[in-house]
Amino acid sequence: MNENSVSEWNEKGVIYDDEGKHDKAIKCFKNALKINSKDIDTWNNLGIAYDNKKEYHKAINSYKKILKIDPNNAIALYNLGNAYNNNEKLGKAIECYEKALKIDSNYISAWNNLGLIYNNKYNEYNNAIDCYENIIKINSEDFKVWFNLGVAYASKLENVKAIECYKKSIEINEFYLPSWNNLGAIYDNLGKYDKAIDCYKYTIKHNKDYTSAWNNLGGTYSHKKEYHKALECYKKALEIDPYDIKIWYNMGTDYINIEEDDKAIEWFKNVLKIDSNFIDSWHKMGMAYHNKEEFTSEIECYKKALKIDPIRIDIWINLANSYEHLQNNKKAIECYNKVIQLDPDNNIAKEKVNHLEKEDP
Numbered sequence: 001m002n003e004n005s006v007s008e009w010n011e012k013g014v015i016y017d018d019e020g021k022h023d024k025a026i027k028c029f030k031n032a033l034k035i036n037s038k039d040i041d042t043w044n045n046l047g048i049a050y051d052n053k054k055e056y057h058k059a060i061n062s063y064k065k066i067l068k069i070d071p072n073n074a075i076a077l078y079n080l081g082n083a084y085n086n087n088e089k090l091g092k093a094i095e096c097y098e099k100a101l102k103i104d105s106n107y108i109s110a111w112n113n114l115g116l117i118y119n120n121k122y123n124e125y126n127n128a129i130d131c132y133e134n135i136i137k138i139n140s141e142d143f144k145v146w147f148n149l150g151v152a153y154a155s156k157l158e159n160v161k162a163i164e165c166y167k168k169s170i171e172i173n174e175f176y177l178p179s180w181n182n183l184g185a186i187y188d189n190l191g192k193y194d195k196a197i198d199c200y201k202y203t204i205k206h207n208k209d210y211t212s213a214w215n216n217l218g219g220t221y222s223h224k225k226e227y228h229k230a231l232e233c234y235k236k237a238l239e240i241d242p243y244d245i246k247i248w249y250n251m252g253t254d255y256i257n258i259e260e261d262d263k264a265i266e267w268f269k270n271v272l273k274i275d276s277n278f279i280d281s282w283h284k285m286g287m288a289y290h291n292k293e294e295f296t297s298e299i300e301c302y303k304k305a306l307k308i309d310p311i312r313i314d315i316w317i318n319l320a321n322s323y324e325h326l327q328n329n330k331k332a333i334e335c336y337n338k339v340i341q342l343d344p345d346n347n348i349a350k351e352k353v354n355h356l357e358k359e360d361p
Contacts, residue, residue: 056087074103143172261288
């Protein structure tokens with residue numbers, strides 16, 4: 001190669017970067033900059049290589065070099081936004097994307113990433129929807145944007161609009177499986193279980209290793225009270241991803257549903273070895289101990305859960321019920337009073353307190 005050629009050093013560096021050899025790529029780009037320290041493409045490539053290495057501060061400095069040369073470089077602003085986004089400096093990322101869009105209002109990638117921040121980080125779903133709809137005005141055949149728009153509407157619980165978006169995504173690309181999977185989740189939420197199952201089965205037909213679809217299919221079977229089918233789905237999911245503790249939790253829940261409480265407890269304990277703050281595992285394990293009439297162990301589980309979230313009314317009620325089984329009315333009353341403190345209109349807790357106080361004046 002011509003060692004005095006900026007373009008050849010860049011070409012070589014891009015190849016290294018694509019192969020994951022980021023240090024070699026960076027060396028190439030630095031060699032190019034020795035020849036021409038103001039070459040914008042080289043600074044951009046260097047920033048991308050640093051970004052890929054997760055050296056975000058160096059990436060940011062590279063993109064800033066471009067903006068000193070060309071303050072209105074939309075690509076540099078976009079890439080700078082990405083570096084800030086990757087470094088969790090979301091306010092600065094938004095500022096960069098918005099500046100890029102002032103320069104080029106048709107910059108689809110900037111609209112998309114801006115929408116993702118609003119939807120996934122800030123839960124500002126209307127802002128996200130505005131971003132995605134701007135993309136659709138530019139290119140209505142972008143199936144991934146229809147998918148993202150569906151996610152935003154689903155987050156707002158606007159299920160009908162979410163369904164329309166997922167269907168539009170599928171109409172453009174029938175093999176975009178995330179849209180099928182999410183469409184199934186919406187149908188499940190609406191109680192349209194057979195439609196949900198059809199969506200998940202289509203997803204699995206085209207990708208038998210789609211863990212989320214297997215897990216979701218299990219969830220829908222569980223909602224239909226077909227617990228053995230649900231467990232088979234969870235087992236399939238765990239063959240693909242043995243360490244997904246959400247699936248472990250689902251296994252435990254459906255073992256409770258088929259009255260195999262010892263197996264349920266084993267699954268919940270496995271979850272808690274990985275994440276001791278998984279509150280619902282403490283809660284459900286307590287319920288399994290309740291079924292076994294092991295009320296002391298049940299109480300310990302609920303206490304652990306309430307240390308994590310002391311305002312979970314359902315757990316306070318279960319804890320009160322456990323104390324009732326142990327005929328410890330004083331402790332039960334304390335728990336029901338806590339429920340009333342959290343929910344002053346909870347008439348069931350009030351009735352329980354009145355009843356227990358009469359029993360144990």
